[in-house]
Amino acid sequence: MDNGITLPADVQILSHQIAGHRFQKDENGGIKSGLLQKDKYVLKPLQSPPRGEVEVKFYRTIFDLSIINPVHEELRNLVPPFYGTEEYIINGTNITYLKLLDIAKPFRKPCIMDIKIGKKTYDPKATEKKINSETQKYPRMGEIGFRILGMQIYKPEENSFQFKDRFFGLSLEPEDVTENGLKLFFTQKSSLRRDVLQLVLSKLGRINEFFHIQREFAFYSSSLLIIYEGDESQSPVESLADVRMIDFTHVFETNEADDNYIYGIGMLIKSLSSLL
Ligand SMILES: Nc1ncnc2c1ncn2[C@@H]1O[C@H](COP(=O)(O)OP(=O)(O)OP(=O)(O)O)[C@@H](O)[C@H]1O
Numbered sequence: 001m002d003n004g005i006t007l008p009a010d011v012q013i014l015s016h017q018i019a020g021h022r023f024q025k026d027e028n029g030g031i032k033s034g035l036l037q038k039d040k041y042v043l044k045p046l047q048s049p050p051r052g053e054v055e056v057k058f059y060r061t062i063f064d065l066s067i068i069n070p071v072h073e074e075l076r077n078l079v080p081p082f083y084g085t086e087e088y089i090i091n092g093t094n095i096t097y098l099k100l101l102d103i104a105k106p107f108r109k110p111c112i113m114d115i116k117i118g119k120k121t122y123d124p125k126a127t128e129k130k131i132n133s134e135t136q137k138y139p140r141m142g143e144i145g146f147r148i149l150g151m152q153i154y155k156p157e158e159n160s161f162q163f164k165d166r167f168f169g170l171s172l173e174p175e176d177v178t179e180n181g182l183k184l185f186f187t188q189k190s191s192l193r194r195d196v197l198q199l200v201l202s203k204l205g206r207i208n209e210f211f212h213i214q215r216e217f218a219f220y221s222s223s224l225l226i227i228y229e230g231d232e233s234q235s236p237v238e239s240l241a242d243v244r245m246i247d248f249t250h251v252f253e254t255n256e257a258d259d260n261y262i263y264g265i266g267m268l269i270k271s272l273s274s275l276l
C-alpha cells in the first residue's frame, strides 16, 4: 500500500467496504486495521476492548453446533458464516481478525447498502459522553429508527459505481429518507428495481419475524447489509439479492424482546414497502 502499510501477500484491503473502521496510523506510530479480503472471506479486525471480544463471543456462541438452540440456529442463517479467527502481523503489529464469508463475492456488480438499525445506537453500559455523541450525531435516529451508513450502486450505462458516504445518511430527514435515501439504492437507469425490492422485503420480513420471537439478545449499533446484483445483462450467479445482519460489537444478553431493534427494522420495512 502507498501509505506505508505493508500487507501480507495473500490479503488485500476490502474493495467493497461501505462503512466502518478503516486503516489508519495511531498516535504511537502503530496501525489500526480496516477490513481485509482474502479469497472468498472478509477479515474484520477485533475492535478495542470490550467491543472485539463481545463480537467474537457472539459469533462463537451462535456457531457452536454442540449447543442445540433454535435462536442460534436461525441466527446462523441471518449473519455471514463465521470461520473462527486469524492473526496477522502488519507493520509489526499483531492483529486478530474475525474470518467471515464475503457476502458480496457471488455478485458480479454488487450494489451494497449498510444500514444501522435501532432508535438508540449506544448500549446500556455507554458513558454519558458516548450517549451524548451518538444522540447529537443523528438526532432523528429515535424517530426514523435506522441510519444509512453508506452505499454503492452500479450504474450500467457508465459501467461504474456511484458511492454515498456517512455524510449522505446523516443529511437525511424523516421526510426524505425514503424518497431521497432508500429509493436511490434501488434505482438503476432511472427505474426502480421492483424485483430486487420485493426480494429484499421478503428477507427483511424473515429477520423481523425472528426478532418478534427471540428473547435472548439485544443488538445495539448493529447493521443490516443489503446486496443485490447490479448487472442485469446475465442471470445471477446465486441469488438476485442478499440481506445479512452484521456488526455485533454491542450485543447484550437479555430475556426480553429487543424493542429498540424491532422499531428500527419495522420502520425500514414500512419505508421500503411504500416505494412499491
Ligand atoms: N461478511 C461480509 N461480507 C461482505 N462485506 C462485509 C462483511 N462484513 C462487513 N462487510 C463490509 O465492511 C463494512 C464494515 O463492517 P462492520 O460494520 O462489521 O465494521 P465496523 O468497523 O464494526 O463498523 P462500525 O464502525 O459502523 O461499527 C460494511 O459496511 C461492509 O461493507
Ligand SMILES: O=P(O)(O)O[C@@H]1[C@H](O)[C@H](O)[C@@H](OP(=O)(O)O)[C@H](OP(=O)(O)O)[C@H]1O
Binding pocket: 051, 121, 137, 149, 166, 221, 249, 250
Ligand atoms: O458512522 P460514524 O458516524 O462514523 O460513527 C461511528 C459509528 O457509529 C460506529 O458504529 C461507532 O462504533 P460503535 O458502534 O462501536 O460505538 C463509532 O463509535 P466510536 O467513535 O466510539 O468508535 C462511531 O464513531
